[in-house]
Amino acid sequence: MSDIITKSKKELDAMAPKEFQLALDDMSASAIERFSKMRKLPDSLAKVLDTHIAKGKWAAKGKWAAKGKGGAKSHSAKPGRASRSAPTPSKTRLTPDDGYIPFPERFRAWWDGTPIATVKKSPPTGSRAAKTGTGHQDKNKRDENMPGAAGILHSGTIDPDPDWTARVRTRVWGEGFGLPGGPDVICAMARLCDTQIGDKAAIFSAGASGPAVALASETLASVTCFEPEGSTWLQAGVPQRDAITLNIFDEHTPDFGSKVFRRFFARENMCFAPSRQKVLKAASHALQGGGQFVFNDFVLLEHGHEMDAVKSWRATEPMPPLVWTIDDYKRHLSDARLELKGTANLTKSYVAQVEADWRRLMESLATDPLPPEGVDALMSEGTIWQARIAALKTGQLSIVRFHTALRTIRSLSGPA
Template sequence: MAARPLSGAAANWGSQERAMSNSALVNLATVGSDELQAMPMSVFTANLEHMSAEAVVRFRRMRKLSASQRSAVEKILAEKSGGRPGPSAAERDSAKQPSDKADKKKPKEAGFCMEILLRAIAWWEGMETDDVARAKGIKRRRKKKKAPAAKQIQSPAPAASAPSAAEEPPISLSRLEIIQKLWGEGHSLPGGADFALRIARSANFKRRGRFLDLSPGLGGGMRAVAAKYNVSILGIERDHELAAEAQRLSQRQDMLDQAPVHACGPAGFERADFNPAGGHSAIFMREAMFRFPDREWLLNEMRRGLEEDGALVLTDFVLAEGVGTDEPEAPALAAWRISEGHIGTPWTETEYREALAAQDYKVESFEDLTSVYLPHIQSAWRQLHDCLQKAKLLPETATRLMEEGAIWLARSQALETKQLRLVLIHASRGSAADDDEEQPDETDFIPESTDEADGQVSRV
C-alpha cells in the first residue's frame, strides 16, 4: 500500500522541525488550528517549555487540544509548579563553570530587530525579556552608562499625584503603521526614496514612454521616481491592502494620474497586466521575483511588454554559487525560507543569467547591493527600537511586531551568512523576430507563491 501523503500543515511542520534553530521560537498562541493539530509533539513540547506557567494556562484555556497535547500541557504545568526536582549541587557547579566548548561559543548579541522581537515574545508569553534571551542563547543590548552630571541644586520631589511615564496608555499600531514606522511614510521596503532612485536610474527616462512597477508596495519609491524624472508610472501590487493605501497616498499627494497603483487579480499576475505588448520603456520589480514558482513565465511576459531595448530593472535575492552542493546550506538560510512561506530555491547569478539569455534579454549589469541593503534594515529597526523603548504595546500590536520582525530578522541573518545576496539586475530586451510566436493563451496567468562602500558591479 502506498504511503499516505502528509497534509499541507503536517508537511510544513515537518520541514520547520528540521530547520528550526536555537534562534527561532514558534508562538503557539498564533498557530492555526490545522497546523497546531499537525505539529510534531517534539516542537509542541519544546515551545511549551519556553512559556511561563501563566502563559501555558492561558494557552490551554484558549485552544482546542488533542489528548496527547493536553497531556503534554499538564506535564509542563506540573513541572513549572514545583513538581520537578531542583538541580543538584554538581549541576549548579557545572552551570557556574561552563565547558570549554561553551566558552568558545559565546551568545550572539541581539540587534535592534531581535531586541524588539524579544520584547514582543516576552510580553506575549508572560516572561521576562532576559529569560527569553537566555533561553535563546542571545545576549541583550545594554545601554551605555552616562557620565555623572555636575552637581545641581535638587528641585523638590514631584507631587505623588503627578502621572508617571508608566501610566501612559498602550500603543496600538496597525500593520501599515508598523511598516511605515520602519521604512518611512509611504514606503514598504528598506532604503526609502534615495534607494528607490538609485535602483531606477538604470532605466532610460528620456524616452517618455510607459513605465510599469510590479512591486510598488505603498508607492513611495515609485512616486519619488515619477516626480524626479517627470514621467508616469503604473503600479500593479499583489497585496491588496498595500495597493489600496498606495492609491490613497497618490491621491493625497495629487499624483493619481502620474503614479496610480492597482491591485492585481486574486490569482496573481495575468497576461493582460503587461499590455500593451512592446509598449513599455521600463519595467521594475523589487525583492519579489524569488517568490514566484514560474519565473520563466514572468520573464517572458515582461519581455513581451517591453519595447525594443526597453529596460528590465530588478532587485532580487540570489543564492551564492555552490550552496547546497559544494557547501552545506546554513541554518539561517533554512530559517529564512520558512519565514518567507516555504519558498522554492532562489536562483544563483549563473542561473539568472541563463534564464535571461534564454528569453533574449541582454544583461547590462549585475550589482551586489547586500552591503548597502543591510545597513538600511538595521538603521530602520534601530529607530523603531528607540521609539518603542519604554512603550507598552497592545496585544495585536505585539503580534504584528513579532510577525514583521521575524521576517526581517530572518532576511538579515540569511544575508549575513553571505550565502544569500541582494542584487540589482539591469537587462534590456533583445530584438527577436517574432515575440508573439508560441505565446501562452490570453487566459494564462502566473499563480502567486504560497505565502511578501557601494556594492561590487559585474558587467557583461
C-alpha cells in the same frame, strides 16, 4: 476615552486640550506621573498636564492636612514622643527589583541575540505595563518561563493585524514604503537605465505607493503598478495622482501588456513569484524596442549545502522563496529575450540600511510605545527581517541588482 499612553506623537499633537484633560481624569496619579516623564508634549497640552499635576498634589496635601487637624481618623501625638509624619503618596517605580523588563529593552536584546533575565514577576499593580492596552505586559509575559530574550517576547505563531503590519512598516521604512532605502532605491534604478521624461514605466508588485510616487516625481514618467490580488496596497488605497495607475494581475498567468513600457522595475520580490519565468517573459513582452528591466532580488552564491541561517530564512518567509544563482538568472533571462547588461552586489549596504532603520525604531519605542496588537505586528515583521539579515550575513545569500534590456531580433536577408 482611549488611553493617551498608547497614542503616537502625531496623534497627541492633534489632540484638543479639552479631550486631553478628559483623558487625564481617567488616569491614576502614578500613571500620569510616568506619562509626564515618558512623553514630550506640545505646549498647549503640557500646560494642561502641569496644571492637572499641580491640582492633584494640592488636593492630596489638603486632605492629609485635614486628617491631622482633629478629623475622625486623626491621632494626637503622645507626650515625650515625636509625632508621626503624615503619609506620603506611594510612587510606583519600575526598577530592577521589580523584576519587570520594559519592552524596548526586551526587543533590543531579542534583535541583538543577547541574553536577558527572565521575567520572574509581574510589574507593580498600577504600572503602565500591567494595564492591558496601555503597555505590553500581557503579550510579552505570556511565556515568561522560557529562557532568553525571545522567550519573553512572544510564543507560538503570531497572526498580526494587517492594519498594524502596515503601520509598523511605515514606522520602520517611511510613509508608503515596505522595504529599506525609501525613495532613493527606485530613483537610483531609474537613473541606471536613463529613464526620461515622458517614458512609460512599470513596477512589479511594489506592495505600497511610495516607490510609484517617488518614480513619478523624480522622472516625470507615468507609472503603472502591477499588484497581485489581495495586495496590502489594495486595502490601503491608491494615491490620487494622474501619473500613477494600479493594475491587478494573475500571479500564475501574468500579463503586463504588449510593447507598452520603456522601463520596468522590481525590488526583492522576484524569488517569491509563483511563476517567475512567466513574469520575466511577461515583462519582456511588455517592453518597447530599447526597453530595459531593472530589478533587485535574493540570489544564491551557488547551489549546494545551505547553512542553517539560510534554511531558517526560507522557513520564516510568509511565501517560500525559490532562489536562483546568477547563472540560473542568465539562462532564464536569455529564454525571456532579455539581455543582461550588468549586475551589482548590494548586500553590504542593504544590511547596513536595514539594521540602521530597525535600531532607530528601537530607540523610538522608549518614548512612543505600541499597544499589544502593535507589538504582535512588530514581532512578526521583526522575525522576518531578522531571518533575512542572518541569511545575508552567511555570504551564501546576496541582494543583487540586475540591469537587463530587451534583446532585439534582427532579421537576416539574402539571396533566395
